[in-house]
Amino acid sequence: MTIEELKKSGTIIFESISGSRAYGLDTATSDTDIRGVFILPKEQFYSLNYVGQVNNETNDIAYYELNKFMELLSKNNPNIMELLNVPEECVLYKHPIFDLIKKEDFLSKLCKITFANYAFTQIKKARGLNKKIVNPVEKERKSVEDFCYVRDEKQSILFQDFLSTKNLKPQHCGLVKLAHMKDCYNLFYNDDLNYHGIARPNANEVCLSSVPKSEIPIAVLYFNVDAYSTYCKKYASYWNWVEKRNEERYKRNISHSKNYDAKNMMHTFRLLHMAKEIGLDKEINIRRKDRDYLLSIKNAEFEYDELVKKAETMKAELDEIYNNVDLIEKPNVDVINKLLFKIRNDFYKDTTKLQLP
Template identity: 30%
Template structure:
């Protein structure tokens, strides 16, 4: 979809990222996030669009977006799904302090922003924080003990046969996921487990990201009616593909990281930016559980100087990890005491979606 159509039908565009957090420096990029409502053909016809994240060199309406590569404008239905799922990166969009574009339709959405807050934030905010920790630990490992060579199949016991390629692995793991889902779908006592594996967590993604443990191999073999040697090759191939993926990520990290950030990382022994975002996410999640509000601007939250201190290397890796551990513990307590609903009211969100589309109208494409 052309940029000008997206902009004509945008209901809000906000300044997010470091500027939204109050953590920007003079050289910080401008991260714009927005929402638009697609024309009629995308709702009633075959065409589909979820977001626009490139093409900002096309002719448009809003000059501040010209050639800005850090811009994403989501289609309404896509972002409502992300909001209902308590996605931290999009939830904050409804609590920003700076909206260069805000129409009456956008104001109506913001008026109903509390509809998207639920206890799910404990899982999503801590999950995003743990992702930062994972990146931090990976970079720390590369700093302290860098990989010496590209992994080979023989390093993982694959000698006389070719390792399974990524497509083979994903196809089998997709099949395994469907079998597991089918086994528990109609078991009444497993209803919560079914919900967990199909909606609350990305179980399919976990199957594809982590190696099958030894203790699951026999069951997997029986469940899929596979040969024992195939299951062993599957596990070895997973280990090999994970190591290969990490090797490629290491080379990319070496080649592309910002020189100033790399120097700070070398001095401190860990990635300061990932450490800061980990703490910011955990504090934000805790605030939502305790106060039922999102405080995006950390100057208002009162911890902007503390977060900047992490970025400047004034805290050690151990201190940041201890902060994170304490915040996770506080979130556990806040979760049990929070007055937020356990899960979002999808029926009301669906109704709000229809209201917003009707308010916007179909217009001309």
């Protein structure tokens, strides 16, 4: 199911702007995130074609089927809990049936864990970006040959260096697997025989040749498979990140030279502040009153270690706050199941009436 198909189906019961524009933390280059809830048609819900979520490629726009939405609420998922108190001006559509979902049924002491854990995930992401910024991977992909080494007297040297020092051509090389020695091969050289070289273009493994028994190997070659595999994963991860990264955000992080993703750090403190507010006031405050402070973090006005220390202090404070808060330990599954049944049943009744001639 596509987003276009979902919108035409008439099954959306809630839709709102979310993310930075809902928090009041948006800037001129901010994307517009959309989150929503829908109820699958009865026939599809009871079939094998259940769809739990519909979103676009970047996940900027996402709609959750009622079952998945309620399940995430029951776990106090921060991104989903926010939808229970979105600023009125951000609500694009709300079916009256959505009002049956009350935040009081879901706000619980689990928020201390879920919001704080999510906050510290953002810290890891903030530092993780730095690894890619300061450790770029060359666009030209290395080959199998770059991970092959030859034993030459008392040392091992790169296969390509071995060829260069011996004035040999790679196309005249042949490999035969060396028994009982993992990833090791006898290396043969003969410009009169039809050898295949040690690797074909774009191959992920060495290439073996048919070698006459009378031939004498010139060396033993070792293919470092583990290093090659690690490199391939790193290469794919880096260039996938380059393809999908937000260029404005990337340039901003490069320019402030603090070696962390400031936007992720901003969300760390937004989440910690929200967890504190839930513990003190039993409210999910979406529109941020601490906007100026959060934007100062986004503008990289602090050092990474300083922010981590503050975040750890705030996380410790949450323990005391939640020990004294009058909130349920966790949402009551029986209450949620009854509510889920009522909403779905009432919705199906309404849509059936609309379809009657």
